[in-house]
Amino acid sequence: MKLLYKIFLLAMLPLGFVAQDVSAQNVEQQRTLSVSDRKMTAYPIPANNTVYFKISTSLRNEAKTVELMNVIGKTVAVQNVSSEGSDIVFGGLSQFPEGIYIGVMKNADGKIIQTTKLMIQH
Structure with missing residues (x-):
């Protein structure tokens, strides 16, 4: 009887882990969606x-x-953000040294x- 009980418990363990993994994935997807709604990307x-x-x-x-800073924290350029949907543009980057x-x-x-x-590379 003990052996049958152990086999039953071992058979049920993977099912419990799968259910937990699925719920963890759902929570992670919800968190990712909420973070991606508030995002700024450079290209x-x-x-x-x-x-x-x-x-x-x-x-x-x-x-x-939006400020453009070098790696030591010095602001090298600033642009104001408007409420319209256009992208923020920083031009004339050739005057800045290459780097991060x-x-x-x-x-x-x-x-x-x-x-x-972002990286500037000439």
Whole structure:
């Protein structure tokens, strides 16, 4: 009887783990969807002379500025965010040294809302 009981329990264990994994995947998908609704992306990467920042609608309502910073935290360019749906454009990047830069979106209070990395390569 004990052997039959152990076999039954062992047979049921994988089913329990599968159910937990599926629910964990659902939670992860929901979290990913909510995060992707509030997103800022830079393109093209690597950028040569111009870089564009695409901002999701939910962030655009909250954002005031997008700053381009070098890796030591110095702001090298700033653009204001308008409520219209156009991308933020930073041109004239050929005057900046090649390397890694950070796009920083801030609200009206100066609080950082979102960041993204990009590379300038000539």
